Each structure stands twice: as C-alpha cells, then as structure tokens.
Amino acid sequence: MSFVSVTDVWQSYDGRSIIERVNLDVAEGEFVSIVGASGCGKSTFLRLLLADERPTRGTIRIDGGAPAVEPGRERGVVFQRYSVFPHMSVRDNIVAAESFATGLGRFFGAKLRAARARADGTLDRIGLAHVAGNYPATLSGGMQQRLAIGQALTARPRILLLDEPFGALDPGTRIAMHDFLTELRAETAMTVFMVTHDLSEGFKLGDRVLVFDKPRWDPDYPEKFGATITYDFDARDGGIPYQRILEKAPGLAPDIVSDIAPDIAGPA
Amino acid sequence: MRLINRRPTSPPLAVVLAALPFVAVAVAYAIGSDIRLAANPQDKLLPAPATILETAIRLFTEGDRRSGDILLWHDTWASLRRLFFGVGIGAIISLVAGVLIGMLPYARRTFSDFVAVLSMVPPLAMLPILFIVFGLGETSKIVLIVVGITPFLIRDLSQRVLDIPHEEIVKAQTLGASSLVIALRVVLPQILPRLIAAVRLSLGSAWLFLIAAEAVAADVGLGYRIFLVRRYLAMDIILTYVIWITLLAFLIDWALKVASRRAFPWLGAGL
Structure with missing residues (x-):
C-alpha cells in the first residue's frame, strides 16, 4: 500500500498546461528528489503536494485520506527563503511549531x-542552542535553513516538502546541510519530497529521482502540453542499486544467470 | 576623489552641516527684519527675533489678563487631545481594516475599490458636512482627522499585509495555525511597525486637518489662536505658535521613531 498516491494529476492556469498525467506512488519513509529544467512544473507539483494549490484534475492522497484543500499539519515545508518568522526569536520559532495549532496560537x-x-532540546540537537535568543535575521543562511527544518519537523508532519532548500547556500554549507538532513532522516524515517536544481544533490540524498519534462511538444503552441514525470530513477546505493547486487549477494545470482542463459554466464 | 564618495564623517563637521540650513534661515530672517524695522520701527510684518523671543516667553509663562489661564498651554492640550484621538481612532480602524483586506480575499474584493475611491474624496471638502452632522464641538474636528488619514492608512497597511511573503503564510498553515492565529501571531506583529511608519507619514496631514478645523470653528486650540490673532497682524504670536507646532510635530515623530525601534528589535536585527 503506497503512502502518498498521486493519481492522474493535471494542473493548468488559464488554459496553459503546466503538468499533466502525473501518477506516482511513494512508500512511507522514501526520499524523493524532483529535478528538471526551470519552468518544467516541479515547483508547481510541490505546491500541489503541499495543497497550496488544488489540481485541475486528479487527486493526491496521503495514507488513503481525503485530498487536502489547504495546507495543514500533515505536511511540513521548507522553502528556499522566508521559511521562518523574522519577528520571533529562534527559540520562539520552534515553540510556534507547537503553539500555532492552539486556539490563540500562544x-x-x-x-x-x-x-x-x-524547544531548547530541539535546538541542541540541530546545533542552534547557542543562538536560541537571537532573531533569525542574525543567523547565516545555513543556520536559518536548519532552523526551518527543525521547526517543520517539530510539528511532526506526515510528509516533509523541501523546495530548493539549499539553493541559496554556498557549496560548503550545502554539504554540511546534506549531512544534517541525512542524520535527521535516519532518526525520523520521514517521507521527504525535495525539489532541487542540483542533479548530484538529488541523487546523493534521494531514494528516487523523478525527472519532470514535457514529453509532447507543439512547436506552434509550446504552452499547449504540460510536463510530466519522464524518468523515475532508483537512486539508492549511490544511484546504482542493481549493478552491485552481485557484489552484495555473490552466491545467488550466477546460478540463475547460467540457468537462463548459459552462454552469457560462461563456464560454471 | 569623486563627489559621491566624499562623506562628512567627522562629528563636528556633520553637526555643522546639519545646523547650516537652520542658521541660514534664521540669519536671512534677521537681516530681512532688520531692513524693514530700520525703514519703519512700527513695522509688524517681520518682528525682530528679540521681540519674538520676548513674546514667546510671555506666551509660555504669563496668564491671560481676563481669565488668568496661560492660553498657549490650553491651546496645546486642546489641539494635542484632538490630534491624539483623531490619529488613534484612525490607526485602530485602519489596522483592523488593513489586516482584513490584506488577508481575506473576500474582504479585499468587497472593500479595496471602495477604499481606493474613498481616499480620493478631499477631506477638507467634507468639513462643512462634518460641522453640519456633528456640530461645532470636538467630534467634528476629530472626525475630520479620522476621515482625512484613514483611507491612506488602510491602503498602505493592506498593501503591507500583502507584501508579507506567501511562504510565511503557508508555513504557518503547515504548523496548524487558523486564520485567527495567522492574523494574531504572524501578520499583526509584522504589521505594527508598518503602522507606526504610516502614522508618522500621515501626521503631517493630520496637523493640516486639525489646524483647518480649528481655524473654521473653535474656541480653543493652536489653529484657532493663530487665525484669531491674524486679525491684529500679531506676527510675533503667529510665528511663536508656528515654531511651537513644528517642534511638537517633530517631537511626536521622533518619539514614534524611537518607540518603534525599541518595540520591534527584530526589525533592525541583521548581520
């Protein structure tokens, strides 16, 4: 049973198709990277997953539930920028992840x-304890994104959506953030969708890499057709999951191969 | 070195430069006054600076011959009270309306065009209507200030609410915040410094409406006094009052600026 199921989703604005015929099943705990050229609809797809927009056609369900009509606590999100509240201290940003769901939000x-x-415990884990009383504007870009991820996870969402979360960071900080995210995933086993421009980042972090592109192209009317998932790579084990299967289980495969095709397997 | 790269960095130079225009105006006035008084010692148009100072001291310290009250302070309190209520009521109305119009698409569709049209009505043209409807007392003067500044404040604040990044609003929703919580915890705290900034901008017109209303019908107030003594060509009193009003306006503006910086430390935060 798939955890997140996307069924025949189309999205168009005023007759301009952005994405079309998107079908996707994601198991719980999977990390899905979404890549593609600019304007190919990958951010639109993330907004649909977030329920910030409703698809023109089709449904998106989490754990078999009803399609969402607006963002809620099931979905956590981190954007490239503006993901934390500038008027609250770092600590209060984490507290807000709990208190916002109450009647007065306080x-x-x-x-x-x-x-x-x-919140102090959380900040300790994500390495921001020393700036708990500061305002986010005094933090570096990497620290702000770490805070944003910590804040999103504090609300305990079912899925975590990342929209180019490391796009504005320098390469060194970016690698540190990859390690940070990998550790957090190991702890929480969270289902993650990440939109990124960076192919290697997508393969490094993802279990699956989805590529969005337009399979149909009308030269007279480029906006007629939308993009869809054109490739769905298995990116586990550094992107080469099956090539190395013989190394992992050497006793299994050769017999089967020689049974089916003895000439390829060679002399046993 | 290019002109754009020359900076008055040393403190004495900076102070001298800032004081220069004030000194220049004072000197120009003193010379003009001197020339006129030399030609006609009875001239009332440009009283000597010393005369103005004398008058100012008298106005601030001596009571009225008839009632014994110091009129300037009475005028000041009366005017400041009207200004305070007018601006305060306008600020509260515009804060509520601005947040609603900025946050709720239904409120925006209903009221944004209406407010845009309202802000085009010349407030002073409404003054006779206000006098007819609310009488010649305090109400009509306060309402004139409210009517004069509120449409501008609403338009400014609703735009500021719309300027809050959509990402923040979405983030708050994913944390489970209701519309009320988003209004109270995300929008309102970020919009309050904008309100103070907008009020600072609208104080100039608030004073204009106040003086205008007092000039037309009042029995106490800074604007009333200026227009009363105009009949006697008492330039020394008028100038004292004008300088006093300017000083009050400047002090209010400065106090709001300081209060804003104190109350919203996150605004100035940054590396």
Whole structure:
C-alpha cells in the first residue's frame, strides 16, 4: 500500500498546461528528489503536494485520506527563503511549531515553560542552542535553513516538502546541510519530497529521482502540453542499486544467470 | 576623489552641516527684519527675533489678563487631545481594516475599490458636512482627522499585509495555525511597525486637518489662536505658535521613531 498516491494529476492556469498525467506512488519513509529544467512544473507539483494549490484534475492522497484543500499539519515545508518568522526569536520559532495549532496560537505559564524547554532540546540537537535568543535575521543562511527544518519537523508532519532548500547556500554549507538532513532522516524515517536544481544533490540524498519534462511538444503552441514525470530513477546505493547486487549477494545470482542463459554466464 | 564618495564623517563637521540650513534661515530672517524695522520701527510684518523671543516667553509663562489661564498651554492640550484621538481612532480602524483586506480575499474584493475611491474624496471638502452632522464641538474636528488619514492608512497597511511573503503564510498553515492565529501571531506583529511608519507619514496631514478645523470653528486650540490673532497682524504670536507646532510635530515623530525601534528589535536585527 503506497503512502502518498498521486493519481492522474493535471494542473493548468488559464488554459496553459503546466503538468499533466502525473501518477506516482511513494512508500512511507522514501526520499524523493524532483529535478528538471526551470519552468518544467516541479515547483508547481510541490505546491500541489503541499495543497497550496488544488489540481485541475486528479487527486493526491496521503495514507488513503481525503485530498487536502489547504495546507495543514500533515505536511511540513521548507522553502528556499522566508521559511521562518523574522519577528520571533529562534527559540520562539520552534515553540510556534507547537503553539500555532492552539486556539490563540500562544502558550502561557507552565505550558510555555515546558514548550520552551522542549524547544531548547530541539535546538541542541540541530546545533542552534547557542543562538536560541537571537532573531533569525542574525543567523547565516545555513543556520536559518536548519532552523526551518527543525521547526517543520517539530510539528511532526506526515510528509516533509523541501523546495530548493539549499539553493541559496554556498557549496560548503550545502554539504554540511546534506549531512544534517541525512542524520535527521535516519532518526525520523520521514517521507521527504525535495525539489532541487542540483542533479548530484538529488541523487546523493534521494531514494528516487523523478525527472519532470514535457514529453509532447507543439512547436506552434509550446504552452499547449504540460510536463510530466519522464524518468523515475532508483537512486539508492549511490544511484546504482542493481549493478552491485552481485557484489552484495555473490552466491545467488550466477546460478540463475547460467540457468537462463548459459552462454552469457560462461563456464560454471 | 569623486563627489559621491566624499562623506562628512567627522562629528563636528556633520553637526555643522546639519545646523547650516537652520542658521541660514534664521540669519536671512534677521537681516530681512532688520531692513524693514530700520525703514519703519512700527513695522509688524517681520518682528525682530528679540521681540519674538520676548513674546514667546510671555506666551509660555504669563496668564491671560481676563481669565488668568496661560492660553498657549490650553491651546496645546486642546489641539494635542484632538490630534491624539483623531490619529488613534484612525490607526485602530485602519489596522483592523488593513489586516482584513490584506488577508481575506473576500474582504479585499468587497472593500479595496471602495477604499481606493474613498481616499480620493478631499477631506477638507467634507468639513462643512462634518460641522453640519456633528456640530461645532470636538467630534467634528476629530472626525475630520479620522476621515482625512484613514483611507491612506488602510491602503498602505493592506498593501503591507500583502507584501508579507506567501511562504510565511503557508508555513504557518503547515504548523496548524487558523486564520485567527495567522492574523494574531504572524501578520499583526509584522504589521505594527508598518503602522507606526504610516502614522508618522500621515501626521503631517493630520496637523493640516486639525489646524483647518480649528481655524473654521473653535474656541480653543493652536489653529484657532493663530487665525484669531491674524486679525491684529500679531506676527510675533503667529510665528511663536508656528515654531511651537513644528517642534511638537517633530517631537511626536521622533518619539514614534524611537518607540518603534525599541518595540520591534527584530526589525533592525541583521548581520
């Protein structure tokens, strides 16, 4: 049973098709990278997953639930920028991930103290404890994104959506953020969708890499057809999952191969 | 070195440069006044600076011969009260309306064109209507200020709400925030410094409407006094009042600026 199921999704704005016929099944805990040229609809697809937009046709379900009509706590998100609240301190940004779901969006008294203590624990884990009282604007880009990811995960979403989360970071910080994200995934086993421009980043982090492109092209009316998933790579094990299967289980394969095609397998 | 790269960095030079235009105006006035008074010692148009100072001290310290009250302070309190209520009511209305129009598509569709048209109505043309409807008392003067500044404030604030990055609003939704929570915890705190900035900009017109309303019908107030003594060509009193009003306006503006910086430290935060 697939965890996230996308069924025949189309999206068009005023007759301009952006994406069409997108079908996708993702298992729980999978990390899906989404790559493609600029304007190929990968960000649109992420907004659809986020339920910030509703598809023109088709449905997107999480764990068999009803299609969402607006963003909610099931979906966590980190954008390239503006993902944290500039008027709250780093600690309060984490507390907000818990308190925003309450009636007035604010904790008082003992509840606030408990939430702040939990937030400090989270900040400790993501390495931001030393700037807990600062405002996000005083943080570097990498730290802001780490805070944004920590904030999104504090709300315990079912899926985490990342829209070019490391696009504005320098290469060194970017690699540090890859390690950070890999560690967090190992801890939480979260289902993640990440849109990225960077192919190697997509293969490095993802279990699957989806490529969005336009399979149909009308030269007179380029906006007639939308993009869809044209490739769906298995990116586990550094992007070569099956080539190395014999190295991992050497006792299994040769017999089968020699049974089916003895001339290829050679003398046993 | 290019002109664009020359900077008045040393403190004394910076102070001198800032003071220069003020000194220049004062000197020009003193010379003009001197020339006129030399030709006619009875001239009332440009009283000597010393005369103005004398008048100012008298106005600030001596009571009225009839009632014993110091009129300048009465005028100041009356005017400041009207200004405070007018600007305060305008700010509250525009804050609520600006947040609603900026956040809710239904409110925007319904009211944004209406507010745009309202802001084109010349407030001073409404003054007779206000006097007829609300009488000649305090209400009509306060309402004139409210009517005069609120449409501008609403348009500015609703635009500022729309300028909040969509990402932040989406992020708040993914954290489970309701519309009310987004308004209270995301939009309102970020819009309050904008409100103060917008109020600072609209204070100039607020004073204009106040003086205009007081000039037409009042029995106390800074604008009333200026237009009263105009009949006697009492330039020394008028100039004292004008300088006093300017000083008050400047102090209010400065206080709002400082308050904004104190209350919203995250605005100035940055590397």
